[in-house]
Amino acid sequence: MDSSSSSGTYSTSRGRLSRPSRRRRLVLSLSQKDTLQALFQQNPYPGITTREWLARELDIPESRIQVWFQNQRRRRLKQSRLLSENAFKGGQSQPLRPPPPEARRKRTFISPSQTRVLMQAFERDRFPSIAAREELAHQTGIPEPRIQIWFQNRRARHPKQSASGPVNALAKGPD
DNA sequence: AGACTAACGTAATCAATGT
DNA sequence: ACATTGATTACGTTAGTCT
Numbered sequence: 001m002d003s004s005s006s007s008g009t010y011s012t013s014r015g016r017l018s019r020p021s022r023r024r025r026l027v028l029s030l031s032q033k034d035t036l037q038a039l040f041q042q043n044p045y046p047g048i049t050t051r052e053w054l055a056r057e058l059d060i061p062e063s064r065i066q067v068w069f070q071n072q073r074r075r076r077l078k079q080s081r082l083l084s085e086n087a088f089k090g091g092q093s094q095p096l097r098p099p100p101p102e103a104r105r106k107r108t109f110i111s112p113s114q115t116r117v118l119m120q121a122f123e124r125d126r127f128p129s130i131a132a133r134e135e136l137a138h139q140t141g142i143p144e145p146r147i148q149i150w151f152q153n154r155r156a157r158h159p160k161q162s163a164s165g166p167v168n169a170l171a172k173g174p175d
Numbered sequence: 176a177g178a179c180t181a182a183c184g185t186a187a188t189c190a191a192t193g194t
Numbered sequence: 195a196c197a198t199t200g201a202t203t204a205c206g207t208t209a210g211t212c213t
Binding site for chain 3: 025066077
């Protein structure tokens with residue numbers, strides 16, 4: 001399978017018998033990491049414009065850029081905590097608060113018919129694999145990263161209603 | 176085998192949109 | 195005002211890469 005649509009290399013899916021549920025892991029090149037680190041130093045919270053510019057510049061999907069920044073912020077926080085584990089005397093050690101300057105991604109509109117497709121898929125499987133998500137993306141025309149977010153939000157807001165419990169567990173007891 | 180880290184999970188929250 | 199819901203965050207976990 002190709003694996004060469006970008007300058008980044010993807011893992012060669014070691015022929016796992018169980019179908020992979022995650023997307024193949026991206027391996028960043030040295031120069032890609034360089035650019036990411038440089039931009040991170042300028043702004044650890046890049047907006048959609050910067051992320052999309054980076055995505056084009058590095059030939060990496062924007063969603064992967066976004067995840068890289070999420071992971072990198074965490075690495076930085078952990079690291080700075082180790083450095084200042086007991087040397088917190090100078091005052092607050094700059095909690096790296098998020099002053100979100102740049103604009104977010106514009107809200108994606110999902111039509112009722114698209115929502116129906118997603119709902120049906122959700123009932124079949126609340127944790128769709130990358131293949132399933134891409135299939136849904138193809139069916140609906142919604143980008144796969146947006147579908148992933150849709151499922152995350154859906155799971156959080158519609159918790160499983162006791163799969164093995166009684167069907168009518170709506171009434172929370174009379175008062 | 177262990178370190179590193181991309182991918183992915185939840186929970187809370189921000190924010191746009193519709194009522 | 196308020197409900198709904200997409201987007202973003204911090205933080206924890208899973209799993210592929212590399213030494």
